[in-house]
Amino acid sequence: MLELRMNEADVQRVERHLQGFADGAPKVLSRALNKGGRRVRRQILQHLAKAMGLPQKLVRVWKETAARRATWRRLTYEIGISAFRPSLGIFEPKQTKGGITRRAGGGRRTIPNAFMIKGKAFTRLSDGRLVPLRGPSPAQVFYDDDDFRKTIQERTAQEVGREIRTQTLRLYKTGR
Numbered sequence: 001m002l003e004l005r006m007n008e009a010d011v012q013r014v015e016r017h018l019q020g021f022a023d024g025a026p027k028v029l030s031r032a033l034n035k036g037g038r039r040v041r042r043q044i045l046q047h048l049a050k051a052m053g054l055p056q057k058l059v060r061v062w063k064e065t066a067a068r069r070a071t072w073r074r075l076t077y078e079i080g081i082s083a084f085r086p087s088l089g090i091f092e093p094k095q096t097k098g099g100i101t102r103r104a105g106g107g108r109r110t111i112p113n114a115f116m117i118k119g120k121a122f123t124r125l126s127d128g129r130l131v132p133l134r135g136p137s138p139a140q141v142f143y144d145d146d147d148f149r150k151t152i153q154e155r156t157a158q159e160v161g162r163e164i165r166t167q168t169l170r171l172y173k174t175g176r
Contacts, residue, residue, distance in 0.1 A: 014164060021171060026072035028171055032163035033070035037077035040156050041067050044079065047148055051141045053103045058090060065138060081142050085134035088121040100133075 018024030045065060049056040059065065068078040091102040093116060100114040100121050114123045114133055121133040142149070 024171055028167040029075050030070045030072050031167045032160055033075060033077040036159035036163045037067060039159050040152060041079050048138050048141055051105050052136060053105045081139045083137045083139045085137045088133045088135050089119060091135050093121050
C-alpha cells in the first residue's frame with residue numbers, strides 16, 4: 001500500500017497562511033492530497049500496464065488498485081495494490097511445441113512444459129495433478145521495480161506541493 005500523508009509541520013504552515021478562512025487548511029490539504037493522489041495513481045496504473053504487457057483499461061478495471069481518499073479529518077490518501085494474480089487468459093496465451101507463450105512487457109515470454117485446456121493454461125506436477133497458471137501480481141510488479149518506486153515518491157511530493165499552492169490560490173480567489 002502506498003500512502004500519501006501530511007505531516008504536522010506542513011499542516012501548521014498551511015494553517016498559518018489560511019487563518020482568515022473557516023476550515024481553510026483541512027479543505028486545501030484534503031483537496032491537494034486527493035488531486036495529487038489521483039495523478040500518482042494514474043502513473044502507477046500506466047506503469048503496471050506497461051510492465052505487465054496489458055492494455056491500461058484492463059489494469060484500471062481491477063478493483064485491486066483502489067484508492068481511499070483523504071477527508072478533512074483524515075489527511076491521508078491511500079493507494080492499495082493487491083497481490084491478486086490475474087488469469088493467464090488475459091495475457092493472450094498461445095500453445096506452441098515448447099509450452100505456452102504469453103504477452104509480457106513489450107514481447108512474448110515462453111512458459112515451458114505448459115499446455116492449454118479449453119482456453120485455460122496448466123502445468124502438470126510429477127504426481128499427475130494439474131496446476132492452473134496465473135499471471136504476475138500487480139503488487140509484485142510494483143515492488144520489484146525500485147527505481148520506479150523512488151521516482152513515484154519524489155513525484156508524489158512535487159504533485160502534492162504543487163496542488164497545495166494551487167488550492168491555496170483558489171481559496172484566496174473564490175473564498176471556497
